[in-house]
Amino acid sequence: MSSDLFDPFHSGPDQALSDSPLLAGLNPEQLAAVTAPPGPNLVLAGAGSGKTRVLTTRIAWLLQTGQATPGGIMAVTFTNKAAKEMLTRLQAMLPINARGMWIGTFHGLCNRFLRAHYQLAHLPQAFQILDTQDQLSAVKRVIKGLKFDEEKVVPKATTWFIANAKEEGKRPRDLVPRDDLGRMQLEVYQAYEDQCQREGVVDFAELMLRTYEILRDNAPVREHYQRRFRHILVDEFQDTNKLQYAWLKMFSGRPDVNGCSVMAVGDDDQSIYAFRGAQVSNMADFEREYRVQRVIKLEQNYRSHGHILDAANELIARNSKRLGKTLRTDQGQGEPIRIYEAASDFAEAQWLVDEARQLRREGGPLHEVAFLYRSNAQSRVIESALFNAGVPYKVYGGLRFFERAEVKHALAYLRLIENPNDDTSFLRVVNFPARGIGARTLEQLQDAARISGRSLYQSVTAVPGKAGANLAAFNGLIDAMREATAGLTLRAIIEHVVQASGLADFYRTEKEGQERLENLAELVNAAEAFVTQEGFGKDAVAMPVDEGAGAIAQGLPTAVARVDVLPDAETGEIISPLVAFLTHAALEAGDNQAQAGQDAVQLMTVHAAKGLEFNNVFITGLEDGMFPHENSMNDGESLEEERRLMYVAITRARKKLHISFCQTRMLHGQTRYNIKSRFLDELPEASLKWLTPRNQGFGSGYAKQYQDAWASGKGLGSVVGAGAQPWRSGGGQGSGYNGGYSGGQKWAERRPQDEFKDLTAPMPKAMAANRSEGGFKVGQQVFHNKFGEGVVLTLEGSGPDARVQVNFGRHGSKWLMLSVAKLTPIE
DNA sequence: GGTGCCCCGGCCCCG
DNA sequence: CCGGGGCACC
Numbered sequence: 034m035s036s037d038l039f040d041p042f043h044s045g046p047d048q049a050l051s052d053s054p055l056l057a058g059l060n061p062e063q064l065a066a067v068t069a070p071p072g073p074n075l076v077l078a079g080a081g082s083g084k085t086r087v088l089t090t091r092i093a094w095l096l097q098t099g100q101a102t103p104g105g106i107m108a109v110t111f112t113n114k115a116a117k118e119m120l121t122r123l124q125a126m127l128p129i130n131a132r133g134m135w136i137g138t139f140h141g142l143c144n145r146f147l148r149a150h151y152q153l154a155h156l157p158q159a160f161q162i163l164d165t166q167d168q169l170s171a172v173k174r175v176i177k178g179l180k181f182d183e184e185k186v187v188p189k190a191t192t193w194f195i196a197n198a199k200e201e202g203k204r205p206r207d208l209v210p211r212d213d214l215g216r217m218q219l220e221v222y223q224a225y226e227d228q229c230q231r232e233g234v235v236d237f238a239e240l241m242l243r244t245y246e247i248l249r250d251n252a253p254v255r256e257h258y259q260r261r262f263r264h265i266l267v268d269e270f271q272d273t274n275k276l277q278y279a280w281l282k283m284f285s286g287r288p289d290v291n292g293c294s295v296m297a298v299g300d301d302d303q304s305i306y307a308f309r310g311a312q313v314s315n316m317a318d319f320e321r322e323y324r325v326q327r328v329i330k331l332e333q334n335y336r337s338h339g340h341i342l343d344a345a346n347e348l349i350a351r352n353s354k355r356l357g358k359t360l361r362t363d364q365g366q367g368e369p370i371r372i373y374e375a376a377s378d379f380a381e382a383q384w385l386v387d388e389a390r391q392l393r394r395e396g397g398p399l400h401e402v403a404f405l406y407r408s409n410a411q412s413r414v415i416e417s418a419l420f421n422a423g424v425p426y427k428v429y430g431g432l433r434f435f436e437r438a439e440v441k442h443a444l445a446y447l448r449l450i451e452n453p454n455d456d457t458s459f460l461r462v463v464n465f466p467a468r469g470i471g472a473r474t475l476e477q478l479q480d481a482a483r484i485s486g487r488s489l490y491q492s493v494t495a496v497p498g499k500a501g502a503n504l505a506a507f508n509g510l511i512d513a514m515r516e517a518t519a520g521l522t523l524r525a526i527i528e529h530v531v532q533a534s535g536l537a538d539f540y541r542t543e544k545e546g547q548e549r550l551e552n553l554a555e556l557v558n559a560a561e562a563f564v565t566q567e568g569f570g571k572d573a574v575a576m577p578v579d580e581g582a583g584a585i586a587q588g589l590p591t592a593v594a595r596v597d598v599l600p601d602a603e604t605g606e607i608i609s610p611l612v613a614f615l616t617h618a619a620l621e622a623g624d625n626q627a628q629a630g631q632d633a634v635q636l637m638t639v640h641a642a643k644g645l646e647f648n649n650v651f652i653t654g655l656e657d658g659m660f661p662h663e664n665s666m667n668d669g670e671s672l673e674e675e676r677r678l679m680y681v682a683i684t685r686a687r688k689k690l691h692i693s694f695c696q697t698r699m700l701h702g703q704t705r706y707n708i709k710s711r712f713l714d715e716l717p718e719a720s721l722k723w724l725t726p727r728n729q730g731f732g733s734g735y736a737k738q739y740q741d742a743w744a745s746g747k748g749l750g751s752v753v754g755a756g757a758q759p760w761r762s763g764g765g766q767g768s769g770y771n772g773g774y775s776g777g778q779k780w781a782e783r784r785p786q787d788e789f790k791d792l793t794a795p796m797p798k799a800m801a802a803n804r805s806e807g808g809f810k811v812g813q814q815v816f817h818n819k820f821g822e823g824v825v826l827t828l829e830g831s832g833p834d835a836r837v838q839v840n841f842g843r844h845g846s847k848w849l850m851l852s853v854a855k856l857t858p859i860e
Numbered sequence: 861g862g863t864g865c866c867c868c869g870g871c872c873c874c875g
Numbered sequence: 876c877c878g879g880g881g882c883a884c885c
Binding site for chain 1: 861862863864870871872873874875
Binding site: 166170432437438 | 876877878
């Protein structure tokens with residue numbers, strides 16, 4: 034289309050500004066951002082303000098006007114989805130070769146960097162990436178090795194501690210413990226780091242930190258990249274953490290010194306990742322430290338109708354710390370936001386199904402219908418209702434494909450082929466399927482390995498007797514696999530490993546193994562598609578690593594002889610398809626894009642929905658404790674984050690927004706009695722349309738049959754009773770790999786499963802054990818002079834001793850003596 | 861000492 | 876769901 038791209042007589046930027054077709058249709062603010070002069074730029078981009086368009090158009094414009102070459106551009110995003118979107122749009126605008134461009138996620142780019150500089154990084158070139166699960170088990174192993182009490186040094190909390198330290202840029206030596214726990218955690222951190230180094234593996238935070246450190250400590254490398262990347266664009270800047278910001282500074286250098294042009298695009302109102310270290314303050318810091326002359330604000334919203342924007346604006350205005358920004362739209366007010374109160378989560382799900390069908394009858398495509406929820410667990414009941422009604426749907430997130438146990442097992446064997454010293458993978462499969470290697474033997478092995486400072490694989494000879502022979506046999510198996518698969522295609526490698534490992538046989542005989550077998554078959558498909566997609570085809574030619582980097586990377590070979598080693602099609606970096614695929618599995622985890630041509634309702638968390646838009650959005654589960662989440666309700670900062678999350682949810686809608694909540698919800702196998710979310714009260718009444726009577730009583734009607742007689746709350750925040758977890762068995766949502774690789778449509782071919790049948794079955798009558806005391810019943814709505822509206826959770830004792838536990842929403846749940854508290858029932 | 865099975869506890873959001 | 880602990884049985 035833009036034939037003048039390679040025109041040597043092409044006009045300079047000023048003239049292109051006026052006549053480039055790229056710029057047609059941009060509003061003045063967008064135009065200002067796209068054509069901003071080189072230098073630091075901060076763009077405050079409201080939801081639906083055309084942010085991605087601005088980013089991609091700017092890149093295209095920089096290329097078209099000759100201000101940049103593809104190799105001189107770096108564009109960083111947070112999600113794979115966003116990176117792909119950017120690349121796709123860019124390729125539609127310009128006939129460019131995207132291979133030289135560094136467009137990707139922070140972690141993806143770090144991976145690329147570390148593969149190229151693996152020697153400087155002191156890593157094997159085929160280093161593997163630990164996902165959250167792997168990291169946790171590695172940390173557990175360390176804690177056990179140090180003989181610490183897991184009750185005290187809680188593994189999960191320790192992984193959090195380690196990740197935090199890394200995100201602060203801190204190594205163990207940089208930390209000073211305050212107390213015993215701190216000392217022990219620090220020891221774990223150090224030992225964990227040693228262990229990872231020994232095994233040749235890195236976790237997510239390590240990808241970032243190690244890249245940062247190389248740039249910080251190695252001037253030639255740093256200067257090389259600073260010379261190379263003349264333009265850096267950062268998407269979702271509000272979600273960057275401290276380390277990512279420092280990382281950016283390393284790549285950009287000081288703009289006033291070397292003239293690198295950095296454009297940071299973000300929206301403080303959409304900052305929803307504080308829980309993993311994001312600092313909105315990076316935006317203000319950027320403005321100050323990079324000496325941004327003028328902040329460009331994109332406030333014109335092209336997405337949503339008026340009522341939707343009014344609601345979003347009014348809601349977010351309640352947050353105190355904002356840079357300040359108000360969205361406006363030229364579109365009409367549109368339809369008011371519909372609010373639906375359901376008696377139960379089952380009823381809510383049924384309503385959602387009915388709505389989806391209605392929308393389909395009206396001719397709207399289902400992929401324009403999104404059901405959003407706060408947490409993944411909420412999807413099950415909705416899935417079951419959709420499934421039973423035969424409405425196609427697609428779940429994003431949840432337990433992702435590459436995180437499934439059987440897939441991780443297969444991947445562990447593959448990783449051992451690449452690197453037998455990967456102890457995490459070794460432990461995962463050494464006795465799976467069972468080979469007579471038990472806990473006792475592994476303890477011995479681990480002790481021996483610890484003493485000699487070698488890997489488990491290297492230490493098997495230290496274990497005597499039958500057990501030692503079994504271990505040696507396992508090593509033999511791994512070695513045999515490596516030999517048997519040398520030179521094979523990725524597909525053949527995986528097929529071989531699935532058979533030779535015994536996984537296939539194991540799952541064939543397992544009674545619930547069928548679905549797992551299917552997933553293993555799917556893994557082969559995913560690999561096949563990966564090879565095709567990434568250009569690891571037969572005719573792939575070995576190419577040099579990035580030239581400058583290659584020179585610095587101390588004699589990295591620029592050509593390869595081995596047939597099983599091929600270059601990454603995008604970068605020319607030399608890695609084997611297997612390593613590339615394993616990396617892909619760790620970094621993308623089966624991250625999902627919709628399958629082409631498939632018309633299905635879209636189910637996802639609000640977090641996953643960021644950056645997306647739909648004609649019809651349903652925000653479900655608007656209950657205090659769910660949304661806002663109970664862990665975030667009583668703290669100002671985190672409540673503001675929840676509010677931003679709600680803001681993100683609202684602004685996903687183009688035409689119609691629907692919000693639902695329910696009186697009772699099964700969660701963790703227990704019935705909870707919720708009151709509606711405070712966020713509902715923060716929306717403008719004039720933009721709402723209640724489909725059910727407002728403030729409908731809780732103890733009435735349909736909800737009654739779900740009252741839980743065993744409710745026995747366990748203190749503040751625990752608004753649940755005890756009980757079984759009837760639906761927790763088998764299956765699981767999102768089964769099947771959704772990465773666009775396979776034509777398999779799991780929702781269509783999935784057998785009806787028990788869990789789904791159970792879900793919509795009527796609740797048992799056992800609930801009738803409910804009793805009343807002094808006119809109060811479990812589930813009843815009550816009013817208290819000080820705490821306001823609440824719901825009775827538990828009744829205990831009788832007569833003068835009678836006490837109740839009441840969930841007062843924002844005031845938490847309280848135990849009250851009936852004889853003392855002034856509690857009145859609400860009809 | 862290993863295996864298989866049952867039960868339990870945890871689980872928000874993510875690369 | 877997943878991992879882990881406890882337990883009966885080999």
